[in-house]
Amino acid sequence: MKTSSTKYHGNGSSHGESSSSTTKTHRRRDSHEKSNYEEVGVIGNGAYGTVYKGRDLKNDGKFVAIKKIRIQNTEEGMPMSAIRETSLLKQLEKFEHPNIVRLLDVLHNQLTETEIRLLLVFEYIDQDLATYLERCSSPGLGPDRIRDLMLQLLNGVDFLHAHRIVHRDLKPQNILITSQGRLKLADFGLARIYSFHMQLTSVVVTLWYRAPEVLLQGQYATPVDLWSCGCILAELYNRRPLLCGQSDVEQLRKIFELIGLPSEEEWPENVSLPRESFRSRPPQPLEKYVPEIDPIGKDLLEKLLCFNPHRRISAREALNHRYFRDDIDSFRTSSSLSTSETDSFDTDGRSDTPVSK
Ligand SMILES: Nc1ncnc2c1ncn2[C@@H]1O[C@H](COP(=O)(O)OP(=O)(O)O)[C@@H](O)[C@H]1O
Numbered sequence: 181m182k183t184s185s186t187k188y189h190g191n192g193s194s195h196g197e198s199s200s201s202t203t204k205t206h207r208r209r210d211s212h213e214k215s216n217y218e219e220v221g222v223i224g225n226g227a228y229g230t231v232y233k234g235r236d237l238k239n240d241g242k243f244v245a246i247k248k249i250r251i252q253n254t255e256e257g258m259p260m261s262a263i264r265e266t267s268l269l270k271q272l273e274k275f276e277h278p279n280i281v282r283l284l285d286v287l288h289n290q291l292t293e294t295e296i297r298l299l300l301v302f303e304y305i306d307q308d309l310a311t312y313l314e315r316c317s318s319p320g321l322g323p324d325r326i327r328d329l330m331l332q333l334l335n336g337v338d339f340l341h342a343h344r345i346v347h348r349d350l351k352p353q354n355i356l357i358t359s360q361g362r363l364k365l366a367d368f369g370l371a372r373i374y375s376f377h378m379q380l381t382s383v384v385v386t387l388w389y390r391a392p393e394v395l396l397q398g399q400y401a402t403p404v405d406l407w408s409c410g411c412i413l414a415e416l417y418n419r420r421p422l423l424c425g426q427s428d429v430e431q432l433r434k435i436f437e438l439i440g441l442p443s444e445e446e447w448p449e450n451v452s453l454p455r456e457s458f459r460s461r462p463p464q465p466l467e468k469y470v471p472e473i474d475p476i477g478k479d480l481l482e483k484l485l486c487f488n489p490h491r492r493i494s495a496r497e498a499l500n501h502r503y504f505r506d507d508i509d510s511f512r513t514s515s516s517l518s519t520s521e522t523d524s525f526d527t528d529g530r531s532d533t534p535v536s537k
């Protein structure tokens with residue numbers, strides 16, 4: 181991790197980056213209230229920008245995670261539309277869902293006439309699920325811990341889906357685990373900014389959690405996230421990813437090795453590859469791939485790893501699966517579940533009807 185510190189100052193209307201590399205602070209554009217953050221290191225470089233560890237100077241230097249994204253103007257519109265995109269995230273924030281990472285602040289700098297820099301300030305969380313699993317010593321997570329993590333994961337996903345947000349990239353690196361064991365979803369809600377305003381850098385995007393309909397470049401909606409949840413459930417038991425393909429075709433091949441080649445009737449229309457591209461094969465017993473799973477967990481896993489997105493279990497249905505039945509009553513009365521999660525608000529045209537890639 182980089183150790184030099186950077187502060188942000190100036191305000192949202194300034195043109196160009198701050199001249200000083202050692203003292204950059206940033207002030208909220210839409211209010212006079214100062215909210216300064218100091219950068220203390222790099223957490224990670226992603227496909228769309230960089231995430232820094234920082235301190236909130238107005239809040240006792242509390243750690244924050246600052247995601248910086250540069251957004252180019254496009255023919256479709258000004259970068260302002262990207263700023264409007266973030267209003268959805270701010271609206272979601274009002275629910276303070278326990279399984280969603282807190283978004284503390286949104287700042288933007290006009291860099292040039294056609295480029296803005298967006299800074300999203302999140303609560304800092306010590307580790308993501310990938311690190312958590314790496315650090316977890318043998319013999320791995322107990323069944324109760326796995327069940328608790330899955331309950332929190334599905335609870336967060338159900339909340340997003342109730343608000344018509346498809347995560348689209350659920351994977352251990354985008355799931356954060358607090359030191360108290362609370363699971364929080366991160367890295368969602370910016371998909372439209374990404375697709376409209378940015379060019380992907382050459383960072384490799386993992387395919388291992390992708391639903392078959394995404395790999396086949398068909399239409400997709402909320403069920404894609406449940407496929408990812410299935411891959412993650414298996415990984416919680418195995419402490420290694422379930423299906424590791426290096427290309428779309430190889431990933432699909434590995435999927436069909438596990439769940440069997442779908443029938444002609446199930447094969448979707450207008451997709452990138454015909455069914456004949458794959459060898460016919462029967463489904464394998466899931467316990468061959470996930471030896472430690474119990475029969476009830478296996479039943480849930482089967483319903484998550486269902487080829488047909490229309491028949492795949494939903495987050496709400498999964499939460500009611502008997503895999504969680506033993507402690508669901510105590511869970512529902514605990515603070516882990518938001519009571520207002522089905523409330524809806526204007527989501528700027530988002531819907532859980534199919535969206536194309
Ligand atoms: N709030 C946070 N606190 C601590 N680390 C975080 C936080 N958000 C993200 N990270 C870490 O930074 C990485 C990249 O962040 P992410 O939001 O997923 O951006 P990207 O678009 O680059 O994938 C994550 O995989 C995670 O390890």
Ligand SMILES: [Mg+2]
Pocket residue numbers: 226353354367
């Ligand atoms: Mg990410």
